[in-house]
Amino acid sequence: MTENLRTSVSSGPVIRTVGLTRHYTRNKSTVEAVRGLDLEVAPGELVAFLGPNGAGKSTTLRMLTTLIAPTSGTAEVAGHDVVRERAAVRRSIGFVGQGNAAAHQQRGRDELMAQARAHGLPRSVARTRVDELLAAFDLADHADRPVSTLSGGQRRRLDVAIGLVQEPPVLFLDEPSTGLDPQHRANLAEQVQRLNREHGTTIVLTTHYLEEADALAGRVIVIDHGQVIADDSAPRLKSALGDLVVLGFGDAGHAVAAAERADRWSGAHVTVTDAEVRIRAAGGRELAPGLVADLAIAGTPAQRVEVVGPTLDDVFLDLTGRSLRDGGAADQMSTDQTEQGDTEGAAA
């Protein structure tokens, strides 16, 4: 069945949304969590939704996995409408949400085995798959204990392993690495990339971690206030912004002279503060040595030169004026995440 699904979606986008919108109304006030999302994801893409708290990432995932209905607009996953063909969507996807999926009194191994069997794997195949996942997620030594005795990070890894049991053609992961230490985060990234590379699984994940989105995903969709504000590969997003060249001078007049020269670089954004010039420009790293040489010849030499490559946080800062990293971008998010009214059962 998995193979058929994969074939059936291989011709067009595996995810397509048109004007996808979701509002929450509570105590007579309305939150526009997702606002008119138009999105296409091709089969085999590994996509990260990156954005601050409350940007609308989880809400988008919950609509795509049929857990909540859109207020307006449409979404298709694996060729099926998320409202009219919920069951077909659920059969085509795996979903790891933010909460713990594993039952507390079960042993981790039994939980994985039950999932594998529920997805129709024969017992011996299921056993092999469960052993593979336990090894891959560094859980083999903890698999025979009740889930309630596992640490937060171990439970998170078990949750992700459960989501991967059936090798779905489309996999959604909501903040999969939250609560993991750096080593297990790297390990998770490796498993996710392997699944994508070796099985062609289309993967959409949400993350707060800039480095994770940067290193892991082929495509980064930056979301803010329920809308897509950037959508490209991390290297292209960063190179469009350009490097930051910082020049320090012994004299404020020299800084002004340097800024005037740097202003001639096409697309450069130049600011001067006292005796320091900051230049943001595509190709800044390559242009800086020439500028430094020219300034020395002109008798206004720089005393300090620093070139800093752009990060995704710089991209976010440039687009919104806020930083993702320091939490300055964080929106007020309701601590009560339980849906009202149209809440539906768990997916996949």
Ligand SMILES: Nc1ncnc2c1ncn2[C@@H]1O[C@H](COP(=O)(O)OP(=O)(O)OP(=O)(O)O)[C@@H](O)[C@H]1O
């Ligand atoms: N059940 C709900 N009732 C009311 N408002 C909600 C509900 N769920 C989410 N919201 C609001 O919708 C907006 C988007 O929330 P969402 O959880 O989708 O953001 P997010 O980008 O996933 O954030 P985080 O990274 O913190 O998980 C926020 O303003 C949030 O407070």
